[in-house]
Amino acid sequence: MTVFDPDDLQAVWLTLKLAGVVTLLLLFIATPLAWWLAHSRKWYKGAVAALVALPLVLPPTVLGFYLLLLMGPHGIVGELTAALHIGALPFTFTGLVIGSVLFSMPFAVQPIQNAFEAMGKRPLEVAATLRAGRWDRFFSVAVPLARPGFFTAIILAFAHTVGEFGVVLMLGGNIPGETRVLSVAIYNHVEAMEYGAAQWLAGGMVLFSFIVLLGLYLTGGKSWKVTR
């Protein structure tokens, strides 16, 4: 008996690729943002924090809807990408990545921001008195001390992207190999009354998520502590 048909395997692969790319991008975007939110005293800091947290409370369809308008042929982003000969972003993998990055942003920013805030300024001051410059302090003290925060951010961002459905449906649709991710594939199977196939995918996802999390937690606690 064939468990996964090629289309389903493609959806699995696409989902992992999406989550991986999104998580990686989020690390680069969320880290400076979290740093700024943790240390800035600007008056508009609250507004930025609220904006970042917005996807936590908004229905994914709302976010997807606005992104669709923005990136569509008549949206600002859409016109820009057209002018740059990139083409329209909706219903492409890139469009999906952008939507997912925005949607998963708070899950990456907040743990890192909390970690930066929890360590306080003291370790950085100590490092400065020990001749470490700005970037040196950041990489030799702030990042290692914020490790648990990064760890949580990576897990949450990855898991959240894997499990995302609303934004994908609004923005990406259902194009095999391009935007049909796991959650959409499962939805398709259920729509077509193929409960068996849906079971395999859904169960596989549960198992995979559990194993990844378990692995991270088990190795996490110890090996993150550096003994150089």
Next chain:
Amino acid sequence: MNAKAASEIQVSFKLQLESFLLDAAFSAPAVGVTALFGPSGSGKTTLLRCIAGLERATGTLHVDGDTWQDETIFEPVHKRPLGYVFQEASLFSHLSVRANLEYGLKRIPLSERKVPLEQVVEWLGLGRLIERGDPARLSGGERQRVAIGRALLTSPHILLMDEPLSALDTNSKQEILPYLERLHRDLEIPVLYVSHAMDEVARLADHLVLLDQGRVMASGALGETLARLDLPTAHFDDAGAVIEAAVAQHDETYHLTRLDFSGGSLWVGQVQQPFGSKVRARVLARDVSIATQQPHGSSITNILHARIAEIRDEGPDKVIVRLAVGESHVLLSRITRRSRDLLKLSAGMEVFAQVKSVALMA
């Protein structure tokens, strides 16, 4: 002591904080330990942070001929060759004890490394601590020793210490003080030591800067400044004088040691130091009584010739007396107003100071 300019630390800072204004200026010799002393909230920690560049105050700062800050220059913290010991040890929890020690060492060029790791390990007794690996396995006092070593290993031109003992319990304090005294003896770099504990200051400092409400009230050599009756330090319950003396004689029978200084000699409980070595003795004002004639049949061994230099009222019932002993030494004596009147004490009188107890500092 009067050599100026290059071998001095000159500080002048202004900083408006939410609740108070720091407006402090002083200069201190670029040798020995200078204590920044004052009650909590007097701005001593803020002043130290300004010197480190951790607070951005306006003003000027010259250390040993180098300008760290003036109208146009503001050297960032990591460019100032200083060592800073915080109240809490603040070791990096993600690094081993050894990596903590080497953090600053690795960041200075080889040509500037004047303090070798082995030397610091020996000074502060860090050998066993390094073997334990994780800073979490050290006690409070041990952590602070590592923090001091970590700061020293950057071969700083000045060492800034912000109440390094205040977060420790009494036992850890007693454990760490000998190390600080040793640094005081052996270290060539100047130390600025923030404290609100008079006994620490009397033990460790050579120079005293007195702070109150963000301003410098007085600055001068420790002995002279502690003996100034116009300053609040002379009116503390544990006010007293500090005398540097030399070990002169050991009395094996009674287990006593005689200390000589230019004003006479003091007998104290036997000390281990060899003949000739310098020790610092602290004599509290409340332990000194005054007699107008040489006392006979007294159990008090330490009786010194003295001349009354100054008398000041201290509350409704007490006065504090500054006594000149020998050429350059001073004792404080706290007596009742009634005794002053009965003995008709006044400035200029020759008297006998009876010293009931002497605390040895090192």
